[in-house]
Amino acid sequence: xxxxxxxxxxxxxxxGIISKRDPNKPCVAIxxxxxxxxxxxxxxxxxxxxxKDQNLEGQVDVRVTGCHGFxxxxxxxxxxxxxxxxxxxxxxxxxxxxxxxxxGKKVVERLVYADPNTGEKAVYQSEIPYYRKQxxxxxxTNPKIDPKSIDDYLAINGYSSLAKALFKMTPEQVLEEIxxxxxxxxxxxxxPAGLKWETARNAPAEIKYVICNGHEGEPGAYxxxxxxxxxxxxxxxxxxxxxxxxxxxQGFIYTRHDMPRLRENIDIALKAAYNYGFLGTNILGxxxxxxxxxxxxxxxxxxxxxxxxMRSIEGKAPEPRPKYTRTAVKGIWERPxxxxxxxxxxxxxxxxxxxxxxxxxxxxxxxxxxxxxxxxGNIVNSGVVEVPFGTSLKEIVYDIGGGIPNGKKLKAIHFGxxxxxxxxxxxxDTPLDFDVMSKLGAAIGAGGLFVMDEDTNMxxxxxxxxxxxxxxxxxKCAPCREGIRQMLRILTRMSKGEGRExxxxxxxxxxxxxxxASLCALGKTTSSPIYSALRYFKKEYEASIKxxxxxx
Amino acid sequence: xxxxxxxEIISKxxxxxxxVIMVLMDIQHENHWLPREVLEKVSEKLGVSLSEILHIAxxxxxxxxxxQGQHEIHVCxxxxxxxxxxxxxxxxxxxxxxxxxxxxxxxxRFSLEKGSCLGCCTLGPEMVVDGIHHSNITPDDVExxxxxxx
Numbered sequence: 001x002x003x004x005x006x007x008x009x010x011x012x013x014x015x016g017i018i019s020k021r022d023p024n025k026p027c028v029a030i031x032x033x034x035x036x037x038x039x040x041x042x043x044x045x046x047x048x049x050x051x052k053d054q055n056l057e058g059q060v061d062v063r064v065t066g067c068h069g070f071x072x073x074x075x076x077x078x079x080x081x082x083x084x085x086x087x088x089x090x091x092x093x094x095x096x097x098x099x100x101x102x103x104g105k106k107v108v109e110r111l112v113y114a115d116p117n118t119g120e121k122a123v124y125q126s127e128i129p130y131y132r133k134q135x136x137x138x139x140x141t142n143p144k145i146d147p148k149s150i151d152d153y154l155a156i157n158g159y160s161s162l163a164k165a166l167f168k169m170t171p172e173q174v175l176e177e178i179x180x181x182x183x184x185x186x187x188x189x190x191x192p193a194g195l196k197w198e199t200a201r202n203a204p205a206e207i208k209y210v211i212c213n214g215h216e217g218e219p220g221a222y223x224x225x226x227x228x229x230x231x232x233x234x235x236x237x238x239x240x241x242x243x244x245x246x247x248x249x250q251g252f253i254y255t256r257h258d259m260p261r262l263r264e265n266i267d268i269a270l271k272a273a274y275n276y277g278f279l280g281t282n283i284l285g286x287x288x289x290x291x292x293x294x295x296x297x298x299x300x301x302x303x304x305x306x307x308x309x310m311r312s313i314e315g316k317a318p319e320p321r322p323k324y325t326r327t328a329v330k331g332i333w334e335r336p337x338x339x340x341x342x343x344x345x346x347x348x349x350x351x352x353x354x355x356x357x358x359x360x361x362x363x364x365x366x367x368x369x370x371x372x373x374x375x376x377g378n379i380v381n382s383g384v385v386e387v388p389f390g391t392s393l394k395e396i397v398y399d400i401g402g403g404i405p406n407g408k409k410l411k412a413i414h415f416g417x418x419x420x421x422x423x424x425x426x427x428x429d430t431p432l433d434f435d436v437m438s439k440l441g442a443a444i445g446a447g448g449l450f451v452m453d454e455d456t457n458m459x460x461x462x463x464x465x466x467x468x469x470x471x472x473x474x475x476k477c478a479p480c481r482e483g484i485r486q487m488l489r490i491l492t493r494m495s496k497g498e499g500r501e502x503x504x505x506x507x508x509x510x511x512x513x514x515x516x517a518s519l520c521a522l523g524k525t526t527s528s529p530i531y532s533a534l535r536y537f538k539k540e541y542e543a544s545i546k547x548x549x550x551x552x
Numbered sequence: 553x554x555x556x557x558x559x560e561i562i563s564k565x566x567x568x569x570x571x572v573i574m575v576l577m578d579i580q581h582e583n584h585w586l587p588r589e590v591l592e593k594v595s596e597k598l599g600v601s602l603s604e605i606l607h608i609a610x611x612x613x614x615x616x617x618x619x620q621g622q623h624e625i626h627v628c629x630x631x632x633x634x635x636x637x638x639x640x641x642x643x644x645x646x647x648x649x650x651x652x653x654x655x656x657x658x659x660x661r662f663s664l665e666k667g668s669c670l671g672c673c674t675l676g677p678e679m680v681v682d683g684i685h686h687s688n689i690t691p692d693d694v695e696x697x698x699x700x701x702x
Contacts, residue, residue, distance in 0.1 A: 035674045038685035071674035219630040222671030257577060257614065258670065260683070298577050299614035301668065315570030316604075317611040376632035376673030383674060417631055417669075450631055464634055468668060474611075 003277035006285045007163045013276075017151045026060045026102050027080040029143045032261060033067030033226060035383070036074035043075055046091035050098040060102055066142040066230015066265075070130050071383035072402075073113060078125070078143045085125055086111040116380070116402070130381050133399050135362070137370050138346050139386045142230035147265045150272035153233040159278055161349035165241045166286040174245040174352065175201060181356035182368045183348070187213055187341030188416070188445050188521070190367075190434035196338055199328040201246045203336035208248040211313070211332075211339040212239050214255035215297050215304030218417045219468065221448035223372035224342035226384045228255065229262040231346075232269035236292065238348035240278065243290045246338050250291055254309050257296040266294060301472035305520045306339050307331070308474070319476045320520035341446065343372055363389035367434045371447055377414075378453035380405050387432065394428040397451060408453035412537070416445025418465035419525035421532030422458070441532040458537040459544050463491040465529050473522060480523025483514040487530070499545035504534070553583045553590055562597050569598050573608060576615060584620040621656045621663035623701045625649075626680040630669025633676035637690075641677050642666055644691040648698060662701070 004010050028047050030036075037043060047062050068076045073087035079101050086097065089111060100106045113122045115129065122128040145152035153159070165174050179194030200208055212235055216224045228235055239251045253266060270292055273279045281289045295313050297303050303318035310332045312318040331337025347369055351359050362369050367389035373396060375382045380402030387396060393413055397403065404410050412422040421442035423430065430436060437444050452461065466488040475481045487510050490503050511527030518524045534541060561578045565571030575594055580586060586609055595602040609615045627642045642653070645664060651657055653666040672678060675687030679697070686697050 034670075034685070035672050038672070038675065038687055039680070039683045040685075074674065216671070217668070219669035220632050220673055221669075222673065225671055296574070296577060298573060298580075298612040300612050303612075312573065313570075315568075315572045315600075315608075317607050374671075374673065376676075377635045382632070450635075452635065456635070464631070468631075472668075 003275070004284060005277065005282075007167055010159065010163055010284060014154050014157075017155050021155065024081050027063055028060065028097070028102070029063045029065050029068075029078040029080060031066075031068045031074060031076040031143070032064040032147075033071065033074070033229070034259060034261070035067070035071035035222075036076055042091045043089065043094070046094035047098070050094045051102075054095075054098050054103065056098065056102065060098075063146045064148075065145065066147050067139075067226035067384055068143050069134075069136070069139055069226070069384045069386075070128070070381065072381045073130075073383075083124055085113060085123065085128065087113045130383070130385075130400055130402070133391070133395055134386050135370050135388045136386045137350060137362075138227055138234070138343070138372065139230070139384065141234075142226070145231065147230050147232055148268045150233060150269065150276060153231070157353075158233055159237055161353035162237050162240055162278065163284060165244055165352050166284060166288055169352075171201070171245045171247065174241060177352060177356050178245070178348065181351045181359040182366075183344065183351060183359075184367065184434060185340055186343035186347075186371065186447065188218075188419075188443075190438070190444065193340055193344050196328050196340070197242065197246050199326060200248070200336045200338035203329045205336050207250070207335050208246055209250050209252060209332050209335060209337040210239055210242045210246055210248045211252045211254060211309070211337060212342060212345050213304065213306070213309060213339050214253060214342045215309065216256065216342070216446065217297070217301040217304045218419075218446050218448050220376040220417050220450045221374055221446045223374045223384045223386075223447055225256065225259060225262050226374075227346050227372065228342050229259070229265050232265050233273065234349060235342055235345045236269055236273055236278070238345035239292065240283070240290050241348050241352055242338065242340070242345065244288055246336075248336075248338070249289050250293070252313055252332070253292060253294045254303075254313065255294065255296060257298050263294075263296070270294070300474075301468075302474045302520070302522055305522060307520065309339065310337055319474050320522070322519055343447070364431060364433045364436075367432075371432060371444070373432075373447045373449050375401050375449050375451070377451040378404050378408065378456075379451040389433055390431045392428070393423070393430050393432065393449075396432065396449065397428065401451070404451065404453050406453075408455065410451065411454045411456050412452045412458070413442070414450040414452060414461075414529075415442045415448065416525075416528065417448055417450065418468045419521065419528055420445045420448075421528045422452070422461075422536065423532070424536045441528070441535055443528070457495075458533045458540045459491060460495050462529050462533055463488065463495045466491055466526070469522065469526050477517075477519040477523060479514050479517040480519070480526065483510050483518075483523070484526055486510055487514075487526070494541070494544040497544060499541075501545065503545060504538075504541055508534070553579065553587070555593065557582070558590060558593050559597070562594070567598060569600050572598055572600050572605060573612070576605070576609060580615055584624075585616040585618060588617075618656065619660065621660045623661060623682055624663050624665070625698075626665045626667050626670075627653075628668075628670050628672070628676060628678050628680070629666045630673070630676075632669070632673035633678060636676045638677040640691045641679060641689060641694060644694040645679065645698075648695060662698075 125131045183193045184190045308318035308320045373385045410425040414422040656663040
């Protein structure tokens with residue numbers, strides 16, 4: 001494919017791609033997410049073999065896509081053009097699906113989703129309760145495109161927002177649009193992305209950087225890799241637009257080393273974007289140059305922290321530094337470096353494409369747009385969910401998540417893993433909202449929603465979180481390194497029923513010092529789970545001291 | 553690992569000093585551990601001091617300064633797997649192969665790691681052997697799974 005040198009050429013290429021496509025051509029879209037395939041290729045091979053054996057080569061496409069979302073029912077496949085959803089598909093089922101559905105145009109009833117309570121069957125995504133209450137602005141395209149194909153992305157209007165930004169908007173206008181849309185960072189803090197962009201833009205320096213943080217080290221969070229692996233061009237497009245607005249010519253992608261398919265899809269997407277001229281010099285003939293380089297996390301939680309991540313990109317050990325000066329002013333090699341999370345970048349093309357006014361129509365007053373959530377723990381339907389802000393936790397846990405398995409009762413809803421907080425079941429009507437949740441002590445974090453049933457003991461859970469952080473603390477600053485260790489000692493004692501008078505007070509003091517004096521968010525928010533447990537589940541803490549044993 | 557291969561990896565990244573993490577990762581992926589003489593070679597080629605390289609190699613958990621077993625077992629002990637009983641899975645694996653996390657069996661058949669979340673919370677509890685996920689397992693399943701890697 002030759003380089004595209006203008007918007008006119010882009011639209012011509014797009015038209016060409018669409019005109020060559022037959023929307024009625026049958027296609028088996030297999031979810032290639034790690035939850036569905038588990039690192040194996042046998043389901044893909046089974047379909048390829050069957051299509052060959054049943055003489056359908058060239059007449060049916062097999063598309064390995066990104067995550068469809070309903071991981072609990074995986075492996076998931078969708079048959080196009082009818083959009084029939086099959087769940088829990090095994091390689092042995094390929095023959096029947098090809099024969100019955102692709103050739104015979106009949107639905108294989110036994111592979112259709114059935115509601116576990118009512119037994120009601122649902123053939124299409126729109127009928128499956130898990131999907132029905134979602135608003136899948138970002139994830140919805142995952143089953144429809146092959147992440148390895150830039151043509152698939154162009155066919156769904158991909159890179160049109162980039163063209164709009166480069167030719168119809170000044171960098172200032174792009175920035176204003178993001179600010180107006182009130183896009184808030186999805187990585188944890190919920191900080192307005194537009195303000196961060198503005199800081200980086202206004203920082204006096206020749207060379208600036210934009211970074212996509214795809215580290216996603218928070219346990220129980222797996223939505224970023226779902227969108228990144230399934231639709232890498234969306235994030236790349238967002239990052240280029242961000243570079244244009246901020247005045248950066250170099251972008252970095254920082255992502256996981258342990259997901260081969262994710263890495264492969266990003267590498268292929270970047271190569272294709274260079275070939276087509278969406279990256280490199282003089283993008284689409286606009287005069288704007290932009291490059292992207294991929295860096296990998298090599299297995300440590302703290303390297304997802306902004307300043308640590310930037311050290312890692314410099315080729316050093318990822319130790320955070322004090323933030324007297326923001327990384328947006330002095331980051332990589334002391335240059336202005338604007339870092340946003342994968343999901344934040346994924347929101348950029350739609351805001352530019354459809355406008356801030358459209359975006360402002362979704363969500364609550366302070367939290368706009370949709371949020372991707374990964375459901376894990378004691379929940380029937382674990383998987384990746386996308387809902388508009390304002391959706392109640394009840395809808396997420398029960399209507400979408402299908403409730404608690406094994407007839408157990410809900411005890412707590414936890415956000416933000418080891419650095420987050422838990423809400424008791426009584427607060428289930430709380431709406432998903434950055435500010436509301438923060439006030440309640442359970443900040444949304446990156447969006448990992450972890451459900452605990454009635455058998456969970458909060459002291460043990462907090463001990464588990466601290467154990468994780470004690471291992472992941474980089475050791476640079478004492479409040480984090482030593483504080484976590486002391487907290488862990490106390491909680492270990494309490495979890496064995498050997499709590500002493502004064503333990504809770506000592507924990508509170510350690511929490512306070514840690515949150516005030518640590519260098520980075522890892523140490524600062526270690527206290528969050530303990531604070532929230534003391535706020536809502538203090539009786540359990542007291543019981544582990546008074547009763548010499550912590551039975552919830 | 554021979555010098556030629558190390559040279560190839562280094563030249564893949566243009567020999568830039570800030571590529572040290574990428575270089576070490578490629579070596580780790582291929583060789584499964586980072587021998588001292590390889591690190592010395594990388595230090596010399598990239599012009600990065602050995603102490604700095606050791607700082608990096610000991611900081612990131614993926615890097616191993618000891619030889620690894622033929623099969624790498626990873627038991628997920630992330631929050632969701634923990635909630636679904638991963639401690640018992642890990643215990644069973646330890647019983648069967650007789651080593652603790654971070655260790656390698658004396659016959660170099662298995663290395664064991666317990667790891668934080670791999671993002672497959674739906675599959676938990678799970679163990680990963682050489683990149684293949686064995687999902688929703690009970691301690692009783694562990695022996696059968698490991699038999700395939702004997």
